[in-house]
Amino acid sequence: MSLRTWSRLVLALSVVSLSVVSAMVAAERSASAMATAADRFLESLRPDQRAQAAFEFQSNERTNWHFIPTEMFPRNGLTLKAMTDVQRARAHDLLSAGLSQQGYLTATSIMDLETVLRALEPNGRLVRDPETYLFSVFGTPAPRGAWGWRIEGHHMSMHFTIVDGTAVAGSPYFFGSNPAQVRTGPKSGLRVLREREDAARALVMALDGSQRTAAILEDVAPDDILTGAEVDIDPLSPVGVKAAALNASQRELLLRVIGAYTSIMADDIAAERMASIRDAGLDNIGFAWAGPTERGEQHYYRVQGPTFLIEYDNFQGDGNHVHSVWRDFNGDFGRDLLREHLQASAH
Secondary structure, three states, X not given: OOHHHHHHXXXXXXXXXXXXXXXXXXXXXXXXXXXXXXXXXXXXXXHHHHHHHEXXXXXXXXXXXXXXXXXXXXXXXXXXXXXXXXXXXXXXXXXXXXXXXXXXXXXXHXXXXXXXXXXXXXXXXXXXXXXXXXXXXXOOOOOOOEEEEEEEEOXXXXXXXXXXXXXXXXXXXXXXXXXXXXXOOOOOOOOOOHHHHHHHHHHHHHOOHHHHHHHEEEOOOOOOOXXXXXXXXXXXXXXXXXXXXXXXXHHHHHHHHHHHHHOOEOHHHHHHHHHHHHHHOHHXXXXXXXXXXXXXXXXXXXXXXXXXXXXXXXXXXXXXXXXXXXEEOXXXXXXXXXXXXHHHHOO
């Protein structure tokens, strides 16, 4: 081996090692930030509030989730409304610790849509209040062992599991938007989840005839996401056009759809998620659509790979009410991380 070849090999190995170390450091930083924020949040609570917000890690409550209004699905946890200003600030610190800046703005915008619904439904039977979202912490935030936290409420359900201070799981997570586009009032024109719709429509419009035939399942969209709020998630039927059948520009559009979901997470969590998707094989990711492709019409799509599922449905409200979800087949509620942790602990 020549000196030049050897130097190039050493440089390549150094770059790989640096990337791995950087990812590990970033993951530790994100997990540490969430642990610190969770500790500060819990420390700010009175005993009666802590009894509402804190649960054992193994509690069945950890997998109790939904995305419909609380009147239709009673929830546990501590609401923002029941907190002091200081406690609310610390709850928001915890939320922002797990999300990117874009993700935090999206989450708080979803919460604020409750004020839009309140104006649209002055005599409605449901309480529309951005302070009715509930925070919960499971277990003890610590550098060893497992703990987690959750925010739940109408159109938002996010679950984080942290294991041994480095590994972070962030699914299932659900974001919804009603209205999908605000049509009246001071927020007119606002589309909180616009990138999820626009990216997928750009992809379906970029498909050629045979690709569209494979991708478009039905002329009418289903009335909701097919997986609902099931605790256990299995792959749906492997339909749609596969990434292996896409050209380079179309594959970039597919990655843009996936990125609309991963980008809301903190950078290290998003990077790890994309790395695992690539490791499982991009060619096996399928994209499927149902309903018309014109904007403003009721539509549905899903992206399914070997390890994950994205579902998006805009059927309710005459095509102006979005439900979208990310599920990990083996990783929801941190199941894969917990399995690895138990196996390592047994040695």
